[in-house]
Amino acid sequence: MIVFDGVTKRYPGGTVAVDNLSLVAPNGKITVLVGPSGCGKTTSLRMVNRMIRPTSGTITLDGRDTARMKESDLRRGMGYVIQHAGLFPHRTVLENIGTVPRLLGWDRRRTDARAHELMEQVGLDEVFASRYPSQLSGGQQQRVGVARALAADPPVLLMDEPFSAVDPVVREQLQDEFLRLQDELGKTILFVTHDIDEAIKLGDQIAVLRVGGVLAQLADPAYLLNHPVDDFVADFVGRDRGYRALSFQPTPRLPLRPERTLLIGETTQGVAQDWALVVDDANHPLGWVEPRRVTGEIRSEMLHRGGTVARASGPLRGALDAALSSPSRRGVIVDDSGSLVGTVQAHEVLNAIEEAARPEVADPTNPGAPAR
Amino acid sequence: MINDVASWLLDPAHWTGPDGVPARTWEHIWYSGVSLLIASLIAVPAGLLIGHTGRGRVVAVNLAGAARAVPSLGLLFIMVLFLGPRLSGDAASLWPSLIVLIVLAIPPILSGAYAGVEGVDPAARDAARGMGMTGWEVLSRVEVPCALPLIFSGLRSAALQVVATATIAAIVGIGGLGRLLIDGQAIRDFPQMVSGALLVAVLALLVDLALAGVQRYAVSPGLTGRTTTRGGGRAATDADGTTDADGIPAPGAVFAGEKELAVRREAGKTEPRHNS
Amino acid sequence: MTWFLDHVQDVLDLAVQHVYLAGLPLVIGLLLALPLGWLARRYPGLYTPFTAGFGLLYTIPSLALFILLPGILGTRILDRSNVLVAMTVYTVALLVRTVADALGAVPDDVKQAATAMGFTRFRRFFAVELPLAVPVIAAGMRVAAVSNVSIVSVAAVIGIPQLGLLFTDGFARSFYDPIVVGLAACFVLALAFDLVILAVARLLTPWQRAGGAS
Ligand SMILES: Nc1ncnc2c1ncn2[C@@H]1O[C@H](COP(=O)(O)OP(=O)(O)O)[C@@H](O)[C@H]1O
Numbered sequence: 001m002i003v004f005d006g007v008t009k010r011y012p013g014g015t016v017a018v019d020n021l022s023l024v025a026p027n028g029k030i031t032v033l034v035g036p037s038g039c040g041k042t043t044s045l046r047m048v049n050r051m052i053r054p055t056s057g058t059i060t061l062d063g064r065d066t067a068r069m070k071e072s073d074l075r076r077g078m079g080y081v082i083q084h085a086g087l088f089p090h091r092t093v094l095e096n097i098g099t100v101p102r103l104l105g106w107d108r109r110r111t112d113a114r115a116h117e118l119m120e121q122v123g124l125d126e127v128f129a130s131r132y133p134s135q136l137s138g139g140q141q142q143r144v145g146v147a148r149a150l151a152a153d154p155p156v157l158l159m160d161e162p163f164s165a166v167d168p169v170v171r172e173q174l175q176d177e178f179l180r181l182q183d184e185l186g187k188t189i190l191f192v193t194h195d196i197d198e199a200i201k202l203g204d205q206i207a208v209l210r211v212g213g214v215l216a217q218l219a220d221p222a223y224l225l226n227h228p229v230d231d232f233v234a235d236f237v238g239r240d241r242g243y244r245a246l247s248f249q250p251t252p253r254l255p256l257r258p259e260r261t262l263l264i265g266e267t268t269q270g271v272a273q274d275w276a277l278v279v280d281d282a283n284h285p286l287g288w289v290e291p292r293r294v295t296g297e298i299r300s301e302m303l304h305r306g307g308t309v310a311r312a313s314g315p316l317r318g319a320l321d322a323a324l325s326s327p328s329r330r331g332v333i334v335d336d337s338g339s340l341v342g343t344v345q346a347h348e349v350l351n352a353i354e355e356a357a358r359p360e361v362a363d364p365t366n367p368g369a370p371a372r
Numbered sequence: 373m374i375n376d377v378a379s380w381l382l383d384p385a386h387w388t389g390p391d392g393v394p395a396r397t398w399e400h401i402w403y404s405g406v407s408l409l410i411a412s413l414i415a416v417p418a419g420l421l422i423g424h425t426g427r428g429r430v431v432a433v434n435l436a437g438a439a440r441a442v443p444s445l446g447l448l449f450i451m452v453l454f455l456g457p458r459l460s461g462d463a464a465s466l467w468p469s470l471i472v473l474i475v476l477a478i479p480p481i482l483s484g485a486y487a488g489v490e491g492v493d494p495a496a497r498d499a500a501r502g503m504g505m506t507g508w509e510v511l512s513r514v515e516v517p518c519a520l521p522l523i524f525s526g527l528r529s530a531a532l533q534v535v536a537t538a539t540i541a542a543i544v545g546i547g548g549l550g551r552l553l554i555d556g557q558a559i560r561d562f563p564q565m566v567s568g569a570l571l572v573a574v575l576a577l578l579v580d581l582a583l584a585g586v587q588r589y590a591v592s593p594g595l596t597g598r599t600t601t602r603g604g605g606r607a608a609t610d611a612d613g614t615t616d617a618d619g620i621p622a623p624g625a626v627f628a629g630e631k632e633l634a635v636r637r638e639a640g641k642t643e644p645r646h647n648s
Numbered sequence: 649m650t651w652f653l654d655h656v657q658d659v660l661d662l663a664v665q666h667v668y669l670a671g672l673p674l675v676i677g678l679l680l681a682l683p684l685g686w687l688a689r690r691y692p693g694l695y696t697p698f699t700a701g702f703g704l705l706y707t708i709p710s711l712a713l714f715i716l717l718p719g720i721l722g723t724r725i726l727d728r729s730n731v732l733v734a735m736t737v738y739t740v741a742l743l744v745r746t747v748a749d750a751l752g753a754v755p756d757d758v759k760q761a762a763t764a765m766g767f768t769r770f771r772r773f774f775a776v777e778l779p780l781a782v783p784v785i786a787a788g789m790r791v792a793a794v795s796n797v798s799i800v801s802v803a804a805v806i807g808i809p810q811l812g813l814l815f816t817d818g819f820a821r822s823f824y825d826p827i828v829v830g831l832a833a834c835f836v837l838a839l840a841f842d843l844v845i846l847a848v849a850r851l852l853t854p855w856q857r858a859g860g861a862s
């Protein structure tokens with residue numbers, strides 16, 4: 001657990017980068033620091049491993065004051081990932097990953113074994129082991145950066161905009177894998193980003209900072225979307241937040257309708273509907289056809305695949321999107337194994353949304369905050 | 373003329389004795405080697421320190437710039453006139469010459485070392501500190517290995533400078549291949565002068581090649597782009613779809629823009645290269 | 649000081665010679681290096697042979713080159729053209745790489761924008777790439793100028809008159825004054841070359857001043 005207690009950083013020259021910050025980053029959770037450029041996110045993060053010394057206030061790590069710990073020990077005990085990865089250009093991927101273990105005095109064999117293990121964990125092919133950073137793409141470099149931070153299995157990870165410098169597609173991929181990895185590892189993570197969408201996707205709790213280094217709001221993502229504390233946070237959280245908040249609202253029991261299904265190779269004779277759903281042998285939805293336009297057997301390339309598919313146990317946003325994107329206007333709902341359970345229409349989802357109580361509960365991470 | 377030179381070079385009498393080609397070559401290598409070594413012992417640590425701490429940079433830049441403008445011939449004569457009378461025998465010309473060679477070798481080595489360290493990718497340095505390396509560890513494990521290409525280019529410039537100036541120093545009476553040129557001129561023996569000039573040129577070339585060989589061995593392939601695996605290097609693509617053939621990025625310049633990269637090359641490679 | 653006052657005219661004459669021997673090769677060298685550097689960029693296969701090849705020429709010590717050139721050019725050893733050619737060789741050796749790198753450093757998007765606006769390759773070079781490459785080329789020129797001034801003085805050893813003659817003269821007579829005056833004069837010349845190049849580069853790149861970048 002990382003605890004900021006009244007931490008202030010005033011740079012020589014007078015800039016107050018962080019102002020009286022108090023914050024708890026619980027063990028095993030991802031705490032995201034988010035805010036516009038220059039609001040003191042990097043400064044806050046770097047005060048944790050004392051790359052920057054606080055002007056006043058204390059930061060404790062599992063109850064120990066970081067100011068009292070030996071700097072090199074403190075840093076070797078926490079992984080540090082930065083925007084451009086900061087890989088050592090003169091070392092191979094394997095050597096880069098093994099840096100901290102070597103600093104800690106591990107022998108070569110143990111280090112290499114660990115590095116290979118990490119490459120697999122972060123999804124890097126073995127062939128990259130002997131490559132140099134200059135031979136990797138930005139996304140691959142970032143994976144190496146994450147692997148290097150995890151090498152000595154530190155309980156804490158500090159990440160400063162680790163995915164900002166890669167293109168959106170790769171970023172999405174890295175974020176998904178990062179979440180999967182965190183499910184496995186359960187590290188205590190302090191994650192800095194200026195991208196609110198990334199914060200909402202990754203954070204267990206989100207700290208929104210405003211310029212001047214003042215904490216504007218600390219909340220979990222759903223609460224933040226539903227109850228921005230003021231105009232600044234509301235603005236920062238951005239448009240579509242009502243719709244985006246549905247991502248965090250579990251789907252209630254929807255009035256699902258059974259759907260007449262067809263298989264590839266069947267004919268559409270006797271099907272009266274405008275649209276019919278085609279499934280495979282395991283009852284997994286494949287796409288929609290218009291029976292009127294099909295002559296002979298249904299072939300794979302006739303399918304409309306535009307509709308999204310929502311899991312019954314997933315968030316409401318998925319169900320609504322499935323209904324809105326379906327050519328038949330009937331959203332396809334599947335169970336956790338991907339088998340069809342039924343379809344639902346948009347107005348039915350909206351009804352469910354209206355009936356579901358808006359989560360007006362007090363913010364669990366900020367019990368003192370008034371519920372609005 | 374060519375025949376005269378060839379017969380001078382092929383005459384066995386010129387290849388034996390204390391003023392034979394092997395002895396003169398050895399003297400030349402000895403003067404140059406000692407000067408380079410001493411200059412490196414002074415300039416490399418100083419340059420690394422300046423690069424690592426960022427202190428004294430302005431002084432170093434101006435010193436190196438001013439040193440370039442000092443004609444080695446004039447410096448050599450002043451030194452001999454000043455120190456010569458205080459020393460006796462061979463030392464009267466040898467010591468002033470060595471001092472001049474050392475003084476001339478220091479600026480390129482110094483600026484190579486500091487530019488090399490300064491050019492290390494700030495993100496790599498930041499990451500090194502963030503993972504708990506001490507200042508010394510950052511310097512020895514990250515900054516120095518990354519600075520090696522520029523350290524070597526400084527060293528090679530200094531070597532050229534020293535080999536060339538050692539030739540001229542024959543005027544004040546020291547040995548080395550310069551003797552063939554200077555003595556040949558005194559007795560109007562053109563074949564000997566030209567032979568000497570050829571030998572000096574070949575020696576300079578071999579010294580540079582030897583240092584290039586050491587550099588190739590010492591510098592990580594990750595910095596030179598000389599990697600064996602396929603698809604190496606991030607070659608910049610030209611507007612016409614052509615590719616930057618120079619697979620040698622400036623150290624730590626993985627994320628530096630092309631422009632910055634060229635300016636660093638400018639600072640590191642071109643500047644210290646200075647003949648005499 | 650009295651020696652200098654007594655010999656002002658001689659020193660000035662030698663300085664003029666020095667400017668000629670160091671300056672003319674600088675101009676010719678640049679004119680040669682521009683097309684060579686452009687070729688090295690245009691045909692990437694040429695980059696390494698060009699830079700490495702001229703690099704080898706650069707390794708030849710100046711005194712050796714002054715003595716070897718008459719044999720190659722068929723000139724007499726006391727001919728000033730030997731020095732001019734030698735200095736041109738050194739200048740080209742320095743500048744080919746500089747020009748190639750400077751052209752390579754012109755941002756891709758700028759070049760592509762120029763192409764998209766309909767510049768031919770030829771016009772794009774003169775209208776866009778060359779102007780943008782001026783600061784880096786100027787930096788290379790400054791290095792070449794300062795080193796030329798220093799190297800030219802070595803030609804005094806084989807008897808070509810310029811400021812270096814003050815060194816050999818002073819040394820032969822164990823007399824400090826001419827040497828000190830020579831050193832100072834060389835220093836002033838190097839500084840003058842440096843300032844001229846800086847001024848020309850500034851004139852050619854007005855946009856650099858606007859941004860406050862030096
Ligand atoms: N070393 C420094 N010296 C002075 N001011 C700084 C320094 N580093 C950052 N700042 C200032 O502190 C503020 C916060 O910076 P930073 O923590 O980097 O913000 P962020 O990471 O949120 O963009 C900014 O106004 C920045 O200009």
Ligand SMILES: [Mg+2]
Nearest residue numbers: 038041042043
């Ligand atoms: Mg930041």
